[in-house]
Amino acid sequence: MADAVADPPRRGRPRSEKARESILHAAAELLLTRGLGAVSMDEIAEHAGVSKATIYRWWGTKELLALDALYYEWTEPTVDPPDTGSLRGDLLALLRPWARVVRTRPYATVIGTFITKAHTDPVFATEYVDRLVNPRRERARTVFERAIGRGELPAGVNVDVALDLLYGALYHRLLHGHARITDRFVTDVVDMTLHGAAGSTHR
């Protein structure tokens, strides 16, 4: 990786780390309060105490800035998918913290904008998937593969569909907001995904 190599000393004034942080912080704050569409770049610049040109020097569009801002804001406490000994335990350990973070702030508004943007701008789509979508999905995939290794699941199980069921159900409530994403709901989703509707009765 280029980053690992010792950087050649840059010419001219170095980038202001203070500016970078205050931009990301101001952007995240405003975005999660009023949504991407209701916040202007001038406003973000003013809140960050920064010139608009400085923002555009480092982020090409408003959406890319928003993506970066959300990436640094939306950090879950867990680092590695913990090995609890069972697939069910691993999934709950993975998804419950996600649900808790998602409950604290209105992420859905911004994510809707991301989805829209991703469907009309391939560059943004790549960036969005690489930073916000795939990492979480891959950690869940690891958990499934570990379970297969344990013999909890047959090798032929369709992991992709299982992942879409799990994250699909969670995102569905997040985006459409027709019901809250309680810890109980996370448990129900995991159980029904693992054992099916027929095998998991209510209450």
Place this chain on the structure above:
Amino acid sequence: MADAVADPPRRGRPRSEKARESILHAAAELLLTRGLGAVSMDEIAEHAGVSKATIYRWWGTKELLALDALYYEWTEPTVDPPDTGSLRGDLLALLRPWARVVRTRPYATVIGTFITKAHTDPVFATEYVDRLVNPRRERARTVFERAIGRGELPAGVNVDVALDLLYGALYHRLLHGHARITDRFVTDVVDMTLHGAAGSTHR
């Protein structure tokens, strides 16, 4: 129904049905081609051969017009959820046409905008859920209740979670676009939702 009562004769020039239809048609056409954000009201007005003021007289915002346009465009051929004799058959009969329609045109772009708007405007949220979300969800719920009546599922089954699994998975692929919504995928989602990951092996 109040509508069945003879309408009192309207005063003034009646609303132009021709204008209404050409507006909705032009809006749907442009929306599904380029997405809500890339289409201007001036453009819709011009394509519809109509004044912009006429549009704003009947639809308060661009989003409400888009919702109405999509509502009339996105009509599935099926009228009643067909009774195929089994829950699995009923669900496939319901979801496969949905998947086919969704594949024909880029609905995802517009739905992303709807979700964003719904999270910042309660009036729009109600309208969106009432017209595009709930009707389909309720038809699927009917199918589940029929299965309980048949004894295919125990009475205590958590239908809400099952619905979120089914539609969640489909919407997930629709919105994030990480994989295509093939008929095979619909089958897999139905099977895994009914019998669980453990009970449904790949291939």
Place this chain on the structure above:
Amino acid sequence: MADAVADPPRRGRPRSEKARESILHAAAELLLTRGLGAVSMDEIAEHAGVSKATIYRWWGTKELLALDALYYEWTEPTVDPPDTGSLRGDLLALLRPWARVVRTRPYATVIGTFITKAHTDPVFATEYVDRLVNPRRERARTVFERAIGRGELPAGVNVDVALDLLYGALYHRLLHGHARITDRFVTDVVDMTLHGAAGSTHR
């Protein structure tokens, strides 16, 4: 005059005299309060308790309506130019009532619009001159010709220039509003026009 001939009995519903009067009254009232540009036809129609179509049936444009409205509002008490025995007396008898009327209400705002409109619309220009400008100018001309007959002025006097001096000075203050049109000012204008600046000292 065609109007003097006995009208052939009209077919259909006759024109509503009540509507005509309330339109002119409402128009005059609003015009003199806020000026032509700040009053809309919808507003006039509403104030008059009348449909907008009814207005446009009888007056082609907003300006023509305004002209008519002002014509009926701006009626001076005097009918014929009185013969006071001297040119000075006749002119004062003519111009002082004009000045008094003009002081009561803000005619200038509307007249400015008339002038602008007249310079871009020949039809309106004719109408404006025939109804609001020429009648007053011709009455003053009569007074001058009477004075020539009396021998007060030589026959070769340039009446047109004299009229422009008199009405020009009055309209100048009316339109530019840099000073009030007092009775004293009217007297000064008449005296200086008759005897010149050199022959009329201040105070």
Place this chain on the structure above:
Amino acid sequence: MADAVADPPRRGRPRSEKARESILHAAAELLLTRGLGAVSMDEIAEHAGVSKATIYRWWGTKELLALDALYYEWTEPTVDPPDTGSLRGDLLALLRPWARVVRTRPYATVIGTFITKAHTDPVFATEYVDRLVNPRRERARTVFERAIGRGELPAGVNVDVALDLLYGALYHRLLHGHARITDRFVTDVVDMTLHGAAGSTHR
């Protein structure tokens, strides 16, 4: 003068002088061709090769822009009121160039709009009087005071009324357009103002 002091270096991108000039030029050109009411801001912007927002940044309303445009367009060659030795000569030297300029282009249309606007907007009224009306009036006043100093006129002469007679007559023909403002007319107006109708016979 404050302007003579060295300006503190301005922050940010400096105002484009080129844009300012092309705006004023385009506005003057269009205004004098078709009148204020028939020219749109979009059109001015397009002709000037400039954004509409740039215009609104520097001029609050269309009328203020028009006033500025006319101010720079309507510049008379004479700088100081020339001293010809007699009041009559001075006035002719002052008014004949004015008449010539006024004949070349249709100023009347725009001035009518200014008058209307001035009667409903005090801020504009001040601006209008300060820039287009008073300067010319004050130069004529200087001429009159010089004549009093020479002993051509008695000290008690009412200069204000004389100015209203002179400019009133000229503006009257300009605005109402009932006759042309020939050089001969200017002479007649000056002579009748100085010596009165009785003292100046036609031809």
Place this chain on the structure above:
DNA sequence: CGGTAATCGAGACGGTACGTCATGTCTTACA
């Protein structure tokens, strides 16, 4: 007395300009 014809109130409509706002670029001077 019933038909014919013009008027009226109500209000929808096409067209056009308005003045505002936001994005992203550019141009200065300063650090």
Place this chain on the structure above:
DNA sequence: TGTAAGACATGACGTACCGTCTCGATTACCG
């Protein structure tokens, strides 16, 4: 070279007004 300040082009926004139109209801006369 990076940054603050802020002017700029572009283009959509939603509003307002003008003058036209299309209805049903009204009010005269004419046969």
